[in-house]
Structures are given as C-alpha cells and as structure tokens.
Amino acid sequence: MSQRSERRGIHVDQSELLCKKGCGYYGNAAWQGLCSKCWREEYQRARQRQIQEDWALAEKLQREEEAAYVSSHSSSQTQPPQSHSQQSLATFSKFEEKKTNEKTRKVTTVKKFFSPSSRTAPKKVPPEKESEKQEKEEKLQGRRESHGENLLRDLKGIFTQPWEMASPTEESHEGKAPSPSITRQSSIETDRVSRDFVEFLKTLQKPGREVHKQSRGFIESMGNKKDLSAEELSECVQDFYQGMSDRLLNHFKGSSEKVDRVMDQVEKYIMTRLYKSVFCPETSDDEKKDLATQRRIRALHWVTIQMLCVPVDEEIPEVSDSVVKAITDIIEMDSKRVPRDKLACITSCSKHIFNTIRVTKNEPASADDFLPTLIYIVLKANPPRLQSNIQYITRFCNPSRLMTGEDGYYFTNLCCAVAFIEKLDAQSLNLSPEEFERYMSGQASPRRQDDPAAWPQSGSRVNPALSQIHHNLKLLSNLEKRQQQVTEGAQNLQTELAEWQDSVAREVQEILERYPLEIKPRASAIDAENVENDRLPPPLQPQVFAG
Amino acid sequence: MAAAESLGMAAAGGKTYSFKVVLLGEGCVGKTSLVLRYCENKFNDKHITTLQASFLTKKLNITGKRVNLAIWDTAGQERFHALGPIYYRDSNGAILVYDVTDEDSFQKVKNWVKELRKMLGNEICLCIVGNKIDLEKERHVSVEEAEGYAESVGAKHYHTSAKLNKGIEELFLDLCKRMMETAQAEERSRGNGASHTSTARRGVQIVDDEPQTAMPAGGCCTSG
Numbered sequence: 001m002s003q004r005s006e007r008r009g010i011h012v013d014q015s016e017l018l019c020k021k022g023c024g025y026y027g028n029a030a031w032q033g034l035c036s037k038c039w040r041e042e043y044q045r046a047r048q049r050q051i052q053e054d055w056a057l058a059e060k061l062q063r064e065e066e067a068a069y070v071s072s073h074s075s076s077q078t079q080p081p082q083s084h085s086q087q088s089l090a091t092f093s094k095f096e097e098k099k100t101n102e103k104t105r106k107v108t109t110v111k112k113f114f115s116p117s118s119r120t121a122p123k124k125v126p127p128e129k130e131s132e133k134q135e136k137e138e139k140l141q142g143r144r145e146s147h148g149e150n151l152l153r154d155l156k157g158i159f160t161q162p163w164e165m166a167s168p169t170e171e172s173h174e175g176k177a178p179s180p181s182i183t184r185q186s187s188i189e190t191d192r193v194s195r196d197f198v199e200f201l202k203t204l205q206k207p208g209r210e211v212h213k214q215s216r217g218f219i220e221s222m223g224n225k226k227d228l229s230a231e232e233l234s235e236c237v238q239d240f241y242q243g244m245s246d247r248l249l250n251h252f253k254g255s256s257e258k259v260d261r262v263m264d265q266v267e268k269y270i271m272t273r274l275y276k277s278v279f280c281p282e283t284s285d286d287e288k289k290d291l292a293t294q295r296r297i298r299a300l301h302w303v304t305i306q307m308l309c310v311p312v313d314e315e316i317p318e319v320s321d322s323v324v325k326a327i328t329d330i331i332e333m334d335s336k337r338v339p340r341d342k343l344a345c346i347t348s349c350s351k352h353i354f355n356t357i358r359v360t361k362n363e364p365a366s367a368d369d370f371l372p373t374l375i376y377i378v379l380k381a382n383p384p385r386l387q388s389n390i391q392y393i394t395r396f397c398n399p400s401r402l403m404t405g406e407d408g409y410y411f412t413n414l415c416c417a418v419a420f421i422e423k424l425d426a427q428s429l430n431l432s433p434e435e436f437e438r439y440m441s442g443q444a445s446p447r448r449q450d451d452p453a454a455w456p457q458s459g460s461r462v463n464p465a466l467s468q469i470h471h472n473l474k475l476l477s478n479l480e481k482r483q484q485q486v487t488e489g490a491q492n493l494q495t496e497l498a499e500w501q502d503s504v505a506r507e508v509q510e511i512l513e514r515y516p517l518e519i520k521p522r523a524s525a526i527d528a529e530n531v532e533n534d535r536l537p538p539p540l541q542p543q544v545f546a547g
Numbered sequence: 548m549a550a551a552e553s554l555g556m557a558a559a560g561g562k563t564y565s566f567k568v569v570l571l572g573e574g575c576v577g578k579t580s581l582v583l584r585y586c587e588n589k590f591n592d593k594h595i596t597t598l599q600a601s602f603l604t605k606k607l608n609i610t611g612k613r614v615n616l617a618i619w620d621t622a623g624q625e626r627f628h629a630l631g632p633i634y635y636r637d638s639n640g641a642i643l644v645y646d647v648t649d650e651d652s653f654q655k656v657k658n659w660v661k662e663l664r665k666m667l668g669n670e671i672c673l674c675i676v677g678n679k680i681d682l683e684k685e686r687h688v689s690v691e692e693a694e695g696y697a698e699s700v701g702a703k704h705y706h707t708s709a710k711l712n713k714g715i716e717e718l719f720l721d722l723c724k725r726m727m728e729t730a731q732a733e734e735r736s737r738g739n740g741a742s743h744t745s746t747a748r749r750g751v752q753i754v755d756d757e758p759q760t761a762m763p764a765g766g767c768c769t770s771g
Contacts, residue, residue, distance in 0.1 A: 256563065309624075351598065354598040354599040355598065357599075358598055358599075364579070364583065364597050364598060364599050364600040365598070365599040365600065365601060366578065366579035366599075366600050366601055366620055367570075367578075367579075367601040367619075367620035367621050367622045367623070368574050368578075368579070368620075368622050368623050368624060370599065370601045370622070371622035371627060371630075372622070372624075405617070406602050406604075409601070409602040409617075409619055410602075412619075412633055412634060415633050416622075416627070416630040416633050416634065419629075419630055419633060420626075420627065420630060423629065427626065428626040
C-alpha cells in the first residue's frame with residue numbers, strides 16, 4: 001500500500017465519490033452522496049415542500065371549518081357575518097402561527113445549549129473553502145466555547161445522570177478548564193488504558209515521551225472540536241495518525257513493524273478517551289441508520305438458511321456451537337471502545353464462521369460460502385448499533401489496518417453483508433415478489449407453508465434454540481405422562497390398600513363371627529369341675545427339718 | 548535497533564510494497580482453487596491446513612524488492628454482484644477468472660472489466676484468466692476471442708489450470724511486476740519518491756502543500 005500513501009491527492013475512485021448531481025464537487029455518504037451545496041438545496045426543497053403541504057392541509061381544514069360554520073349560521077343570519085367570521089378566523093390563525101413560532105424559537109434556543117452543532121450546521125460551505133474557514137471559525141469558537149462551556153456543563157449536570165458524566169474527553173479538560181460543579185468519576189477502563197500506554201511508551205524512551213506529549217495534546221485539542229461534524233472529526237484523527245506515523249518513520253527511524261505497534265497503542269489510548277464524544281455523535285444520523293437497520297433485520301426474521309444458500313448444517317453440534325460463538329462475537333463488538341478491538345471481534349466472528357463451513361463442507365471456506373454465512377449470522381444476531389459501529393471503525397481506525405490486513409477483509413465483508421441486507425429483495429432470495437411481500441408483511445411464514453408436517457424438523461434446522469425447546473417440550477410431556485401414570489398407580493395402590501384393609505377387616509369379622517369367642521370360666525372350675533384333679537397328689541407342703 | 552533495521556532496508560534499495568488484489572468471477576470457475584494452488588500448492592486436498600481460502604497473503608521478493616500480496620476472494624454469486632465496489636475499492640490489481648468451458652462466465656468477466664474501468668480507471672492492473680485448461684476438449688471460449696478481448700481492454704490474458712498447476716505462478720508474478728511498475732510510475736509522476744509513508748489514506752484527500760511534519764496537536768486550534 002506504500003505507493004498509494006504518497007498520493008495525498010484527489011484520487012480514489014473519483015466517480016464514486018463525486019456529487020451525484022454532477023456539479024463537480026465531492027459528495028458525502030452522510031448527505032446521500034451529494035455535495036454540501038446540492039444537499040442543502042435538496043434539503044431545503046424537501047423542507048419547502050413539507051411546509052407547503054402543511055400549509056395546504058391547514059388551509060383545507062380552515063376552509064372546511066368555515067363551511068361548517070357558515071352552514072350552521074346561514075339559516076339565522078345573512079351575508080355580512082360570513083366575511084366577519086372569515087376575518088376573525090384569519091386573525092386567529094395568524095395569532096396561532098405567531099405562538100407556534102415563538103414556541104419553536106424557544107425550543108431551538110434551549111437546544112443550542114445542548115447541541116453546539118446547531119451553530120455550525122447551517123454554515124456549510126463547499127469542502128475546498130471549508131478548511132480555511134474552519135480554522136478561523138475554530139479560533140472564534142474556541143473563545144466563545146470557553147465562556148459558554150461552564151454554563152453548558154452546569155446545564156448538562158442538571159439533566160444528565162451522574163453516571164453518564166464521566167466522559168473520557170471531559171477528563172482531558174482537567175488541565176485547563178476545571179469545573180468544580182462536576183464530580184468526576186474516572187472510568188476504570190480509561191485509567192487502565194492510560195497506565196498501559198505510559199508503561200508501553202517507557203520502553204521507547206525519548207520517542208515515547210514525544211508520542212505521549214503529542215497524544216495528550218491531541219486529545220485536549222479534540223475536546224475543543226466537539227461541534228465539528230463526524231467527518232471532520234474523522235479527518236482530525238486520521239491526520240493525527242498519519243502525522244504521527246510519518247514522524248515515527250522519518251524522524252525516529254522506526255521500522256514499519258515497530259511503528260505499527262506504536263500506532264496501535266496510540267490508537268488505543270486516543271480512542272478510549274475520545275469514544276464517548278465521537279461514537280455515534282449527535283451531528284450525524286448514525287443513530288437513525290442504526291434503528292433503520294435494526295428494524296430491517298427484525299422484519300427479515302423469516303429468512304432461512306436455505307434461502308441464503310448458506311453451506312452450514314446446524315444439526316452438527318460443533319457447527320451450532322460455532323454459530324453461537326460467532327453471534328456472541330459480533331454482538332460483543334458494540335461493547336469495545338477501540339476501533340481495533342471492534343475489528344478483532346469481527347475477525348473472531350469470521351473465524352468461527354470459517355469453522356462452521358469447514359466442519360460442514362470439509363473444505364476451506366471460499367468467499368462464496370463465507371459471505372452468505374456472515375449475512376445469516378448478522379440476521380440472526382441483529383447486532384446492536386451496527387451502523388454506528390461500522391461508521392466509527394471507518395472513521396477512526398488506523399487506516400493501515402483497515403485497508404490491507406485480514407481484519408480489513410472481514411470488515412469489508414461485514415459492510416457487504418449490511419449493504420446486502422439493506423437492499424435485499426425477492427430476487428436475492430430466489431423468491432417471487434408476491435412471496436417476499438407476504439413474508440415481509442408477516443401474512444405467511446416460509447416454514448409452515450412449505451410443509452406443515454415437517455414443521456418441527458425444519459424448525460430445528462433453522463434454530464438450535466428452537467430445537468432445544470422442542471426437545472425440552474417432548475421431555476416435559478413425557479414426564480407429564482409418566483407422572484400421570486405414577487399418580488394413577490398411586491391412586492390404584494391407595495384404593496387397593498383401602499380395599500385390602502377392608503377385606504382383611506371383613507375376613508377378620510367373618511372369622512370372628514364364625515368362631516365367636518367363648519370364654520369358659522376356668523379359674524373357678526379348676527378345682528370344682530375337674531374330676532381328674534382328685535387324682536393328683538396333694539400339694540407339697542413345706543416341711544421343717546430340724547437340725 | 549529500529550534505526551539499524553530501517554537503514555538496512557534503505558541500503559538494500561527497497562521498500563516493501565503492499566498490494567491488494569481482488570479475485571472476481573462467477574461462482575464455480577475455480578477462484579478458490581486458483582489461490583489455494585498458488586498459496587498452499589494444493590488442489591482439492593483433504594489436508595489443506597488453512598481454515599479459509601477467502602483471504603490469503605503471500606510474501607514475494609521481486610528483483611530485490613519485497614512485496615506483500617493480499618488476495619481478496621469475492622463472492623461470485625449473481626446476487627452479490629452489486630457489492631463489488633465495496634470489495635475492489637483501493638485494490639491495485641484484479642484477477643478476473645472465467646471457466647474456459649463456460650461461455651457465460653466469460654460474459655461475466657466482460658461485465659466486470661467494464662465496471663472496473665469505469666470505477667477505477669487505468670490505475671488497476673487487470674488480468675483475465677481462463678481457468679480449467681485441463682478440460683481443453685470441452686472448451687467453449689476460443690483462445691483468439693479471449694486474448695483479443697483482453698488486449699482491447701488493456702488487460703493481460705492467462706491460461707491456467709489449478710488442477711495441473713499450470714500458469715499460476717506466472718500469472719501472479721506478472722501481475723506483481725505490473726503493479727510495481729504502476730506504483731513506480733505514479734511515484735515518479737508525483738516527483739516525491741523520497742517520502743516513505745506507509746499508511747494509506749482513505750477517501751478523498753485535498754492536496755495540501757504544507758509539510759506533513761506539522762502535527763495536528765501543535766496546530767493553531769488548541770487555543771481555548
């Protein structure tokens with residue numbers, strides 16, 4: 001990539017980057033591929049249309065109201081009141097308009113405190129002029145900001161929860177603008193990263209000190225640029241990376257591997273601290289895109305492995321394990337702060353995907369297999385803030401990593417997967433448009449429609465959790481059956497026992513009845529009745545022997 | 548130590564080139580076999596160690612210059628065609644593979660060429676590759692037609708067989724040489740072959756004449 005680095009010129013895939021209107025300026029994805037000027041025009045036009053439509057609607061409503069009023073009053077009164085009513089309504093509507101105007105103005109002024117961006121937003125100029133103008137503006141704003149900042153922080157303090165206060169950039173202000181109104185909670189992670197960074201730089205001696213100084217300085221300067229657009233922030237960070245690596249290469253004569261290592265640390269340090277302020281910034285529409293993507297993926301819940309032609313057999317335990325791991329990794333991406341860590345999550349996810357394909361097909365995965373599987377994983381995972389994360393990585397990752405390495409390849413594939421999901425239609429799933437519509441609207445489900453009898457099986461192929469549930473249900477119903485048997489048995493036993501008890505009792509009773517107990521008088525009869533007793537020898541008498 | 552290293556590199560008169568090459572072509576034309584043969588020297592082998600064949604790297608040494616080649620495989624299915632620009636963005640070379648027994652796959656190559664030339668101009672080195680020449684008997688794309696077409700669009704044409712390991716080394720070696728030439732020509736035209744930046748900037752860059760050594764942090768915008 002070395003030779004392209006030198007072309008710091010207008011170069012890269014021009015036709016793709018130019019404004020879609022063909023005015024010759026460069027377009028921007030955030031402005032739907034238009035340049036700033038065309039975008040503003042387009043935006044204004046759309047707004048104008050909206051306003052006109054609103055007016056038309058309001059007028060229509062008013063006319064209807066008038067008509068109703070007239071019809072209700074025309075019977076009692078004649079011409080003059082009509083004009084009168086019109087007039088009064090007109091004045092009333094004007095009054096209403098004024099009131100709403102006032103309201104919106106109030107809202108925007110309050111908003112101004114919270115989104116500094118609203119100040120710069122309308123002042124968009126073509127990119128060529130922007131850079132010079134920006135410098136002036138920044139100077140001005142820097143001054144303005146320092147006055148407004150304390151107020152802003154205090155206001156923020158009122159409205160933000162205490163745990164949201166400790167933003168990494170705010171910490172960087174410590175040196176120059178301490179504001180006692182905020183009790184700062186230093187994030188543990190930020191501290192740890194800073195410590196690691198210093199430790200790492202100690203091994204570099206003099207260049208290390210320089211790197212540290214530059215990085216700190218840069219973070220502080222970024223603190224003043226909060227109101228820049230995301231693209232401008234990205235430019236700042238990328239310029240810093242470039243400047244730093246150039247300096248390390250040329251000034252300190254570092255080898256490219258060593259420079260890469262230092263740059264990784266620099267990226268980690270800087271981005272951990274800047275994360276809160278530059279991830280999904282208010283100035284961009286990242287959040288809106290996040291929500292759109294999330295909704296889209298949710299709407300596509302019915303897409304099956306077969307439709308995407310994913311070469312993965314989830315019946316194999318190792319495969320379904322890897323699928324779960326891949327999903328976990330891609331979801332975990334959102335929790336990382338450093339772009340490179342996020343990339344590492346994507347890479348790890350991809351490795352698991354390769355494993356699933358390898359186990360299923362028993363051959364190394366090609367891109368033909370990999371991309372559909374990645375799409376499937378993204379659809380299943382519905383990773384949080386996907387667009388924001390992708391934007392964040394493209395904006396703030398060290399480009400040498402993003403453009404060439406393996407990580408870059410997986411990241412590109414993820415971008416492809418998201419692009420595919422966004423544009424996905426009936427044709428890309430080999431469905432007829434009608435079918436696609438029916439699935440999208442939720443009127444039909446592909447599984448049940450295919451073969452109602454095979455539903456549990458196809459379900460198990462689609463989702464391991466589902467098959468688990470199915471399995472558990474079976475177990476449960478088995479258990480229930482067995483329990484019923486046990487209960488029945490127990491009841492039987494109980495009745496048997498009761499019967500047995502009864503029968504024993506009955507038998508005993510019978511026997512008792514049959515052989516009634518006749519108690520014959522014995523004690524008295526021994527002597528009286530027993531004749532034979534007479535024959536007995538007389539009882540021994542104790543005899544006393546003398547001597 | 549770092550200084551010595553870099554000095555040593557400079558003495559050898561070379562810097563490391565890093566090139567990105569995309570593989571384009573319909574599914575089943577043998578893109579994967581091609582790279583696997585090149586990077587691992589294996590074909591349809593059960594003992595292939597790599598987990599994947601979609602991103603492979605190769606280090607080369609061409610006339611004393613080090614070259615790092617990153618080969619990006621792309622999904623060839625028709626429904627992923629629209630994603631092409633995301634893949635081939637910033638690539639230095641493209642290998643367009645077709646199957647000599649499959650007329651359709653050659654048509655696809657033509658489409659890719661048109662698109663690439665439109666989007667990337669002449670900066671990208673194109674190679675058109677007719678794969679599976681071991682199936683010569685079933686050939687459906689004539690040699691003359693393919694080579695004629697390649698010449699007409701400024702691309703080089705190669706005949707390969709991943710199965711027999713034919714023509715693959717030559718293909719990649721040629722491509723590397725051409726990419727190096729393009730890179731060197733560009734350097735000369737910019738007239739600053741001395742600079743040794745290794746990072747590529749993405750997106751649009753406004754040319755500025757200021758020396759790059761001015762660090763942003765030391766700039767004018769830190770007052771506040």
